[in-house]
Every structure is written in C-alpha cells, then in structure tokens.
Amino acid sequence: MLKPRLAALCLAAGLIVAGGGYALAQQQADDDSTGGENTPLNLPNDVAVFGKFDPTIRKATAIVNGFIITDTDVDQRLNLVLAANGQKVSTEERDRLRLQVLRNLIDETLQIQEAKSNDVTVPSSDIDQTFQRVAGQFKNTPDQFTAFLKSKGSSANSIRRQIEGELAWQRLLDRKVQPFVNVGDDEVKQVIARLNASKGAKEYHVGEIFLSATPQTDAQVHANADRVMDQIRKGGSFVAYARQYSEASTAAVGGDLGWVRAEQLPDAIAQILPEMQPGTVSPPIAVPGGYSIIAVQDTRQVLMSDPRDAVLSLKQMTITFPKGTTQDQAGPRVAAFAEATQKMGGCGGAKDVAAKLDADVVENDNIRIRDLPPVLQTQMTAMSTGQATTPFGSVTEGVRVLVLCGRDDPEVAGKPSFDQIYNQMEQERVDLRARRYLRDLRRDAVIEYR
Template structure:
C-alpha cells in the first residue's frame, strides 16, 4: 500500500552508519588493530562486527560494493572518534532524561514492538543501542557548542535567496487526507458502512488499515497533485472537506479516503517564508562548518589506518 512515510529501517540504518559501536575498551593482546586515532584504537574484529550491524538484515552485497561501503564506514568511524574525543575534553555529557526522551522519539517511528524487532533482526541489544544513541547525542551537543554557535544568517542573505529562487514559493493547491487500506473489497465495503454510520475514521484506520500510516489514524499529511498515484489525486482533489470517498481500488489494495483540510494555491511573500529560508540557509551553513571543523580535527590528530586489512 502507498504511504508517504519513510520506511522506519532507514532511520535505524542512518543512525548505525553515523555511530558504529567502536568503544574505548581493552582488547586482547593478540587483537589486530585496524585504526588508531590518537590514543583511541579500533580492532579489526570490532569494526567488522559493527559494520555488519550497520547493514540491513540479510542484505547481500557484491565484494566490490561491500569493500566500498566498509571504507566509507571507516572514514565515518574516524570522524566519530575525533568528535567524541572533543566532547570528552569539553566535559560534554548526556543526562538519563535526555537519553530516554531521544529513545522514545525513535520508538515513535515504528509500530508497536517494531523497534525492538528491528534491533533483534540486526543482532543489536537495547543496551548497545542506548550506548550508541548516547554517543550520538554527545556529538550533537559538541557540534552545537563548538560549531553551530559560529553560524549566522543575515537578512541580506535571506532576501537574496528569495529573489533568486522565487519559483520555490509558488505553492500549488494541497489537501490533507486520511486513508484506510484493506486487502479485499468485502472488507472495504464493511468498513465504509461503519464509517457512514458514524464510526471514528481514525480508530478504524488504527485497527484495520494495512498502511504504515495506520498508527497515525491514516493521516497522509498535506500533498499536492502528482505526489500520489493518479487514482488518489482523482479522488481526493474532487472530494469536499469531511466527506468520505467511495471504495477506490489500486495496486496497493482497496482505499477509503477522507479529506480533512484543503489549501488553495498561493504565491507566498518574503515575510511569509523568511523563517523557512533562514532555517534552510542555516542548515546548509552548519553542514559546511561541521565538515570544516572535522577537517581541522583530522589535520591535528595522529591517525593510523591499516587499509590493507579491509
């Protein structure tokens, strides 16, 4: 079935790629050291294990592709070690409450039990994941404290971006809709009957819909024409707010839609989007500043990599 939400494993893969699980810990005398970053070491065994955990479960890779990903992962591991070392120097820590809040935010990206199941499939314990999350939060704090405070966006830059990218702010008509997706016409007609009798759309979506947006009561958010399959557009853009659609068949199953809100096409003014532009430019500047900061750390650090082991 169709959903505009990203598949939850994507966020877990991104977290694993950024974090790894290379810890400062004693290793056996016979362990092969793959990486030294100042006084921190990463063994080949630890790296191979953590790299494997960073990949989607049961993914098969060609030898060349795997080698390329390993090298990229090792570069990210170096940067991570450098950032964590800076955090240690600055005395940056994460409180238990901050850790629990971040953990719950990640859990909300999954259906009930889905987060734990994802960890199980990847052979990662919740304790390991907490440690990795804590390190990510430390890295974010270090970046805010050392890098992002130096970033500024001026009104002149905002004005120039708006002038040079005026077409971005001509917004097409949009609708906000909900859907229920089922596998059979019979089930769809049954639910449509319940809705017409006054049953809650959100409750039925949560209980019966097969779409990933079911946990949000079938909420698809706002979207414009062309962002959804053609049969969706033909229905929702001609549906009055609050009205139910008939049963619609698609390659994903049988759908029932309800339009909750409509936005007319609008040509936004500079003042309406000033904050949006400022946030966009700030994010771009922060990314550039962070990479420059990492380059400075690399230039000062003693880094020894045995690339031949990969």
C-alpha cells in the same frame, strides 16, 4: 577483571570451541583407522606455550589517539547498516562498506574526543532518551530493540555510540562554531525578495549524500559515490546510506534537506534538479569540496497551494477471497464490487452495499492525498465527494475501493518567515565550517591501523 556472568559466558564459549575441535579430530581419527596409514603427531606430554593466549582479547583494527576500534566494533556497525538497508550486498560491496564504516567510526571517535577536550559531554540519560525514540520508530521497546539488534549481528552499544557521537558533535558545534557564524538581515531580505519574485516556481523536497574530496582523492571518492548511487538505485535505503556515508550535517537526519528551490543549491545541482522526478536519485554531482548524490522526494510550487495537500475523509471497502482463488475466479466478484460501489450514492450507502457484498469497511478522516500511492493521488485529485475509486489490490491481500466522504482543501502556502530563512542560511554556514573542523581533526590525529 571480568564480571562473574561475563567470565562464565567466555568460559562456556571456550568449551564449545574446544569440544568442537575434539569432535573433529576424533572423527578424523575414526576415518583414518578404516584404511591408510595413520602418522602420529608425536606431541610431548609437557607443552610449553610461548606467549599468553586470551580469547577475550579483540584485535584492534585502528587506534585513534589511543582509543581502540576493534573488528567487533566495525562488524556490529556494518551489520547495523545492512539491517537498515534491508538489502543483500555482494562480498565486494560488503568489503567496501566495511571500509567506509571504519572511516565513520574514526570520525565519530575524533568528534567525541574533541567534544570531551572542550568539556562537552553527553549524559547517559540523553543517550537513553534518544535510543528509546529510535526504538519507538521501529515500534519496539528499548529491550525489544536491543534483541532485534542482537539478532542482526549488531548491538545496542553500537547504536548508542553513534548517538553519543552525533549529540556530542552537535553540542560542540553549538558552542564553538555557531556563535561565530553571521547572517546579515540584508541577506535574508534578499532571499525573501527572490521568493516573492519566484512565486509559482518549483520547490523540491531533497535528500543529500555529500562525500568530500581533494584533488588527490577525487577519482577514489567519485568511484565510491558511484557505488553508493548504484546500491540505492537497486533498492538500498537512501536514509541509511546518508547516515553512514554523508559528511554533511544532514547525515544525522538521513540526509533530509527539507524543501528548497533549485537556486538555493550549488549551480551544478540546480541544473540537474528540474530534470528529476519524485522518487529518483541523481548520479554523483561535482560540487565545491566533493560530490553530492541528490534524491528528490517530492515537488510543489512556491507560495502556491498544492491539491495534494488536501485532507480527505475516506471509507475503505475491502473484499477478500479464499486461499487459492485465481484471478479468473475472482473476476466476476471484482466486477460486481466495482459496479456496486460506483452506484451506491456515496458514503451513506457504503454500509448496506458492504453487507450485500460481504465487504469490510474502515473509516479514516485524516488522510492527505500526497500520502496515498501515486496512482491513487491522480484519481483522488479529480474526484468529487461521494465518488469511489476503481478497485485496486490483489486476490491474495484483498481488493479495495476508497470512497471520498469529504475534502478539506489546502490554503495557499505562506512564504517562509524571516526566522526560518535566517536559520536555514545559518545552518548551511555552520555545516561548511563543521566539515573544515573535522578535516583539521583528521589531519592532526594519530591513527594506527592494525
């Protein structure tokens, strides 16, 4: 039975639709009366309706072991993906995304059902806590985030269901899979020995999207992986696609694999990784069990310090221009700004120079070089204390320079501990068994499509 307020909303929606229909029919009647023949419909006064009409009933898209996934469920999750992606997609791509979202919802349902059948439940308080943390990442309160989701055609319930699925599945794996995964001490020692032998070799901060395939589905999965890669290269969010598409356990963290060396990954990935630059995405790579799409976020050298890890103390000086100022009109002032900041004698003279140039000054004592835009990383790595960058920015948003007030150089990177390596190897094996577990759940499920 509907709650009073919900029933009232449904009634109001029904009246709006009915009113709109009447207005359209009345407009048509008015148009017809101005000319031409008007054929009456000859409807009876007493209309017998066969069957029950209930506008509150949502048609099922799929029924998974008795659990109904509706069109609304799919649409809300799809809109969540599109909002996270921040990119317009074609109708054809939207249809493909919708199909993938439905598959994800089916997997999510199977995971929740399997967890419950093993007495693994997720308290609503845990879901609330995660939802609050996600809202915080958007700099929203939970109520603000709920309103944001609604404005995008999604809902808080949709993302809460996804949170429940991820937490339930992880807790089930912790109980039924992880205790039976073994990593030997000798295996870990071998990895440490290889690390020592590879000092100075490259490490990669890698993201992954893994799509499983069988010989029967290989062509279809490969084509789907191509489309995902194409959307990401056009500006789509790798993290958003990883969360919705990837079948690896890293999907929950946006596909983040952390720092790895090429030899720690499957051979096919290890071969292509050294050719990739930070910020690039690979084409689909055939790996055992399916295809992987790899994103390289950053690189560093094994057991070596990286100058980009230096922590800087900076002053940022900014000059702004009246609205409508052209590049040519701003040129002389930018040139004077560049000359003055190069000659001011470091951070001590910044205040006086800023006053003469009507510039704003902001200080920050905790900026890593690696967190700056690439072009500024190059300058900062080579700069000495007291020097300023060349001006950068735009006439509309302001022209800036960064003045280096101090630098804390990084220590030589320590090698991963025994426990860190052990945990990584264990997680990889849990991930493999988890994929097999989910595959078996799909195979045994009763799924009806409507």
